[in-house]
Amino acid sequence: MTYCVAMRLDAGLVFLSDSRTNAGVDHVGTTRKMTVYENPGERMLVLMTSGNLSISQSIKQIISERTNADGKNIWTANTMFEAAQIVGEAVRSVHERDTGAFEKFGIDFNVGIIFGGQIKGERCRLFQIYSAGNFIEVQDANPYFQIGEAKYGKPIIDRIISSKTPLDTAAKCALLSMNSTLRSNISVGMPLDLLVYGADELAITRFVSIDEKNQYYKDIVEDWATKMKEIFNSVADPEWSNGDAASNLIVEKDVGQSLVTTAPEAIATNIQAKPIQTLAQGINTEQS
Amino acid sequence: MTYCVAMRLDAGLVFLSDSRTNAGVDHVGTTRKMTVYENPGERMLVLMTSGNLSISQSIKQIISERTNADGKNIWTANTMFEAAQIVGEAVRSVHERDTGAFEKFGIDFNVGIIFGGQIKGERCRLFQIYSAGNFIEVQDANPYFQIGEAKYGKPIIDRIISSKTPLDTAAKCALLSMNSTLRSNISVGMPLDLLVYGADELAITRFVSIDEKNQYYKDIVEDWATKMKEIFNSVADPEWSNGDAASNLIVEKDVGQSLVTTAPEAIATNIQAKPIQTLAQGINTEQS
Numbered sequence: 001m002t003y004c005v006a007m008r009l010d011a012g013l014v015f016l017s018d019s020r021t022n023a024g025v026d027h028v029g030t031t032r033k034m035t036v037y038e039n040p041g042e043r044m045l046v047l048m049t050s051g052n053l054s055i056s057q058s059i060k061q062i063i064s065e066r067t068n069a070d071g072k073n074i075w076t077a078n079t080m081f082e083a084a085q086i087v088g089e090a091v092r093s094v095h096e097r098d099t100g101a102f103e104k105f106g107i108d109f110n111v112g113i114i115f116g117g118q119i120k121g122e123r124c125r126l127f128q129i130y131s132a133g134n135f136i137e138v139q140d141a142n143p144y145f146q147i148g149e150a151k152y153g154k155p156i157i158d159r160i161i162s163s164k165t166p167l168d169t170a171a172k173c174a175l176l177s178m179n180s181t182l183r184s185n186i187s188v189g190m191p192l193d194l195l196v197y198g199a200d201e202l203a204i205t206r207f208v209s210i211d212e213k214n215q216y217y218k219d220i221v222e223d224w225a226t227k228m229k230e231i232f233n234s235v236a237d238p239e240w241s242n243g244d245a246a247s248n249l250i251v252e253k254d255v256g257q258s259l260v261t262t263a264p265e266a267i268a269t270n271i272q273a274k275p276i277q278t279l280a281q282g283i284n285t286e287q288s
Numbered sequence: 289m290t291y292c293v294a295m296r297l298d299a300g301l302v303f304l305s306d307s308r309t310n311a312g313v314d315h316v317g318t319t320r321k322m323t324v325y326e327n328p329g330e331r332m333l334v335l336m337t338s339g340n341l342s343i344s345q346s347i348k349q350i351i352s353e354r355t356n357a358d359g360k361n362i363w364t365a366n367t368m369f370e371a372a373q374i375v376g377e378a379v380r381s382v383h384e385r386d387t388g389a390f391e392k393f394g395i396d397f398n399v400g401i402i403f404g405g406q407i408k409g410e411r412c413r414l415f416q417i418y419s420a421g422n423f424i425e426v427q428d429a430n431p432y433f434q435i436g437e438a439k440y441g442k443p444i445i446d447r448i449i450s451s452k453t454p455l456d457t458a459a460k461c462a463l464l465s466m467n468s469t470l471r472s473n474i475s476v477g478m479p480l481d482l483l484v485y486g487a488d489e490l491a492i493t494r495f496v497s498i499d500e501k502n503q504y505y506k507d508i509v510e511d512w513a514t515k516m517k518e519i520f521n522s523v524a525d526p527e528w529s530n531g532d533a534a535s536n537l538i539v540e541k542d543v544g545q546s547l548v549t550t551a552p553e554a555i556a557t558n559i560q561a562k563p564i565q566t567l568a569q570g571i572n573t574e575q576s
Contacts, residue, residue, distance in 0.1 A: 036547055171526055180443035
């Protein structure tokens, strides 16, 4: 799998991708999931892909080679919308070529794409492109897209990010979102590619590939982990009671049949009549 | 969907389930996903289910009615392992009955089960039971199970929970894990059923159904959200440089072809030769 996230903020764009690729757990490798199309001063476009690696690579090959029916390619598209169409057309072209063979082998045509950047004359734009080549554009109310293993790292983004978030703060959020994902899912792995783009720069100015030795990454994830534990401890534990004002959680009485099934009378009586010798000798397989 | 989590700690067990059920987004309802089988002083068993509601309900009906080929039922099983087998047999029984019809309609036989508790004479035990009726038992190294929408709420559990965690601290962690899930996924919803079981109590002593008005829940999620933002702000933002000692993140030079595709020379020259009038007039569809 993969985890990639991109954010479109008032101040620019943030892109972050992991590098784990695998075909089963016994074939694990590293591949870059971020590709930049740069014509400095005129356009800076970033493509991130998840899903079947053969599909992703074919799409990138087609994007870099072909000019479409309108005579446009990734370098001559007038707008990001046109450029996203070119990427969508590449997806459809690979689908047309591969889908017959895939069906014979029961393989899904599975690819996820985030595509964003800026072409001179437009503001920064960000798209999510689906396996069918159709796409949606990010909105300020929900200014990010994720592909791949998106769920682990979503809560932190939902808590922090709005379109007003400064670029480097958003980059930090993306890195912590990635860290939560890395900790909980081994199909996502280092190194991480981070690209932070300030609106109207029209070139790559801030890119870094972050591996296990990167001091900044090590520092923030350690700081975050320590502080998470501190605030977790500082949030009040429940204190149960049957209704005392001093406690914060009240035990529910009469929970009723929707929750509890009680033992049939014969069994309840039986159990209470003769102490449970058999049960006291119960086998605890768990401890073996 | 659903989100349920259970933890087996040295001090006992924690169970937490949401109540959202839906068949498409236009048929959303509330259903309890936790069922307790209680014979006070002798056994206290908790079953939580996710997946197809008709399967879950059938399983529960069978569990409460049937005695298996060994003459055992949920009330007479000598060990939690036997009780888990009885639940697994109920799953297989529903599968046998429904799977033919399901296949005709292209419906997956989809059910997830967490089953745990204590029978007098054994320690607390916790199982995850699959659609095929097979099951695994929790281990101290990784002392929790989740079913349903598990990913959003996993990072906080991975950061906090070990088998040494006190019961009420674990309950608080489960509630915050649920809160992260609720915020990020509308297929999970209130009220929440929380059951905290101290080892050897052999009865329900701490159960509460938490709705939107529960003051404790409101307090901790607000406190958590505020503190998360505070610590997020206190973690260092990246400061980019080309190598100054004062900064914490160094811009990578010579990123190379594995990342960047540059414009073909003809295009790059062309663009630089005549300032990009067409592009400067680009249509910004995003702002419409």
